[in-house]
Amino acid sequence: MINTKEYIESGVLEDYLSGNVSEQERREVECLSKIYPEIKAELEQLSEAVERYAFAHSVSPPASLKEKIMAQLEFKEEEVQEEVSTEDETPVLPLNSRNNSFQWGWVAAASVAALIGSVVYFNAKVDTLSQTVAKQQTELQQQTQQLQQQTELVAGLSSVDNQFVTLKGVEKSPSSAVRVVWNAKTQEVQLNVLSLPTPASDKQYQLWALVGGKPVDLGVFDVTGSLQKMKAIPQADAFAVTLERKGGNPVPTLSELYVMGKVTS
Incomplete structure (x- = not known):
């Protein structure tokens, strides 16, 4: 049993979210957050705070990046207009409206990558815990059998024969x-x-x-x-x-x- 208040105040959760922890500490945080609801809640609050901070301080990509991308795709406004049917009433977004979508795309990709990584690490941790529990159960069964054998042997000593x-x-x-x-x-x-x-x-x-x-x-x-x-x-x-x-x-x-x-x- 650990002191969850001291553990939360130690700063290890902040280090975990920033990636500034060892492999053992990372696994420890993930394991304890599954066991102790207060650690899980604190970790989720910190994660949301970090995400809000990232959005608030996001940096727009340079204008030159847009030009390079468009040059590689060989997009021209005239070609876009020619490909759109006159009967299609779906509005065509101007190119400058892609800035926000571009930024949100990077954020979404990073979030998906982080989610996949968390799932992989969680599954690995579950496998490790399952193996540990199975090993402990086997050892307990062996100890129980040995104790039972010793009990039977000792009980047999009382025979008058x-x-x-x-x-x-x-x-x-x-x-x-x-x-x-x-x-x-x-x-x-x-x-x-x-x-x-x-x-x-x-x-x-x-x-x-x-x-x-x-x-x-x-x-x-x-x-x-x-x-x-x-x-x-x-x-x-x-x-x-x-x-x-x-x-x-x-x-x-x-x-x-x-x-x-x-x-x-």
């Missing part, structure tokens, strides 16, 4: 820790990173379930403070995390084992 398994750091990274929430009844697995080193851009951590001594892939995850839903598993004796190439590996790299924890019966 949940088992909380803390994976502690091994020799490679003693200070690391990860917590796994596993529900054997629903087979759902959730993971929360408590402490893990930030991996290189081409690396990613991967969660494994140990079933009968064999590793089962439960998916890769990022180092964030939020709960992350992993692949489901119906049975597990332990869980472990290794650092693998981005996207994960079909088998764990044991030399890159960071944390491990057993499931209590």
Whole structure:
């Protein structure tokens, strides 16, 4: 929300009408005049005042300009009279009556050009605003979905069937820790990173379930403070995390084992 009174008194509207503004300021004036009626009204009043001033101080074209134009068109009064039928009662305007029409023609042309330019800029601004609104709506939808997912994950923590398994750091990274929430009844697995080193851009951590001594892939995850839903598993004796190439590996790299924890019966 802007202070429209201060904005109007800043002089930017006068600069806009005189063309003495940057491209960003021009777009700002056009946008705000669509949003705030008081700015639009002030802009219209200033525009009318400028137009009245232009008409009041208009300069008549030099007489020589008329002669040059007429010479190029090869107009002669005798030819004009010969081309007019004697039965036509439409009055023929004398050439000196064209002065005012000539001046008004220039003004009309300039007004039309200005109107076309305003329409083009307005349409461009509308397109930009539409794209911005669409982008914001998409981002809002994504944030809403993420919030809903987090809400569902947190709500699932209250189940009495949940088992909380803390994976502690091994020799490679003693200070690391990860917590796994596993529900054997629903087979759902959730993971929360408590402490893990930030991996290189081409690396990613991967969660494994140990079933009968064999590793089962439960998916890769990022180092964030939020709960992350992993692949489901119906049975597990332990869980472990290794650092693998981005996207994960079909088998764990044991030399890159960071944390491990057993499931209590």
